[in-house]
Amino acid sequence: AQSVSQHNHHVILSEAASLELGCNYSYGGTVNLFWYVQYPGQHLQLLLKYFSGDPLVKGIKGFEAEFIKSKFSFNLRKPSVQWSDTAEYFCAVNANTGRRALTFGSGTRLQVQP
Amino acid sequence: DVKVTQSSRYLVKRTGEKVFLECVQDMDHENMFWYRQDPGLGLRLIYFSYDVKMKEKGDIPEGYSVSREKKERFSLILESASTNQTSMYLCASRGGGRDFYEQYFGPGTRLTVT
Numbered sequence: 602a603q604s605v606s607q608h609n610h611h612v613i614l615s616e617a618a619s620l621e622l623g624c625n626y627s628y629g630g631t632v633n634l635f636w637y638v639q640y641p642g643q644h645l646q647l648l649l650k651y652f653s654g655d656p657l658v659k660g661i662k663g664f665e666a667e668f669i670k671s672k673f674s675f676n677l678r679k680p681s682v683q684w685s686d687t688a689e690y691f692c693a694v695n696a697n698t699g700r701r702a703l704t705f706g707s708g709t710r711l712q713v714q715p
Numbered sequence: 716d717v718k719v720t721q722s723s724r725y726l727v728k729r730t731g732e733k734v735f736l737e738c739v740q741d742m743d744h745e746n747m748f749w750y751r752q753d754p755g756l757g758l759r760l761i762y763f764s765y766d767v768k769m770k771e772k773g774d775i776p777e778g779y780s781v782s783r784e785k786k787e788r789f790s791l792i793l794e795s796a797s798t799n800q801t802s803m804y805l806c807a808s809r810g811g812g813r814d815f816y817e818q819y820f821g822p823g824t825r826l827t828v829t
Contacts, residue, residue: 610755635817645805645820691757701765701809702748702773703818705758 603628603696607706614682615714622677622709624666624692634675635693635703636666645691651675662686687713718742719821721806727827734793736824738806745811747789748818749773749781752803764789796828 604627614620626632636648649660656668666677675692689710693703722737740747746765750758750773760773764783778800782790789808793800803825807818 605757607757637820644822647817650817693758701746701771702760702763704760705750707755707757 603632603694603700603704605692605694605704605706607690607692607709609709610707611710611712613712613714616684617681618713620677620679620682620686620711622690622692622711624675624677624706625673626675626692626694626696627673628694628696629673630696633695634666634668635695636660636664636675636677637691637693637705638688639691640688648677648690682711682713684713684715687711719806719808719819721804721821721824723824724822725825725827727829728793728796729829730797732793732796732828734796734826734828736791736793736804736806736826738789738791738808738821739787740789740806740808740819741787742808742810742819743786744808744819745786746809747783748807748809749779749789749791750805750807751775752805752823758805761791793826796826798828800826801828802826 606625608623634651637645638648639645651658651668659665689708691708692706718741748763749761762781764770780792803823805823806821809818
C-alpha cells in the first residue's frame with residue numbers, strides 16, 4: 602500500500618528565512634506527487650504537482666518541489682518565506698496501482714513570524 | 716473554476732443521531748471522495764465513488780456509508796453518530812484525462828458530536 606511521511610510536524614520560521622519541508626513516499630513504481638496548502642480558515646488548494654518530466658516543479662506563490670526518485674522524496678522549498686505563508690502543508694501521492702484517491706501525509710504546520 | 720460545495724460549515728449533533736453531510740460539484744467529475752481531517756493524522760479516505768451508484772470503501776469506512784444518486788452529488792452518512800466521529804470532513808472531486816489525479820476540495824464541514 603502506498604504511504605506518505607512528512608517528518609516535520611510543526612515548523613516555525615522568521616520572515617525571509619528559507620523553507621524546506623520533507624516528504625517521502627513508499628511506492629516503488631510510477632507516482633504522481635502533489636503538495637496542497639490549507640491557509641487558516643480556507644479550503645485545501647493545490648500548490649504544485651508532478652506527473653513526469655522535469656523533476657523540479659514550480660508552483661504558485663514562489664514554491665517549488667524536487668522529485669528525487671532514488672530517495673522516494675518530493676521536498677517542498679521556498680527561498681524566502683512571508684508571514685502570509687503561515688498554513689498547513691500536505692504532501693500527497695497517487696501511485697499507478699488502481700487506487701483512485703490520493704494518499705496524504707500527516708501535514709506540516711508552518712508558522713512564519715514577522 | 717471547479718467548485719465543490721458542502722452543505723454546512725459547522726454541525727453539532729448528539730450521540731446516536733443519524734447525520735447527513737452533502738457535497739455538490741459543478742464540473743461533471745466522475746470521481747468524488749470523502750475524507751476526514753484530524754490533527755496529526757492528515758487526511759484519511761473514508762469512501763469514494765467513481766460513478767453514479769458506484770462506491771468503494773476507503774481506509775476508514777467503519778461507521779459511515781455513502782450515497783450517490785446523481786453525478787454531481789455525493790452524500791456521507793453517519794448512521795449513528797459517536798463522539799469519535801467529531802472531526803473535519805472534506806469532500807473532493809476529480810475528473811479524468813490529464814487531470815486524472817488532481818483533486819479539488821470543498822471548504823469542509825466541522826462536525827461535533829456531543
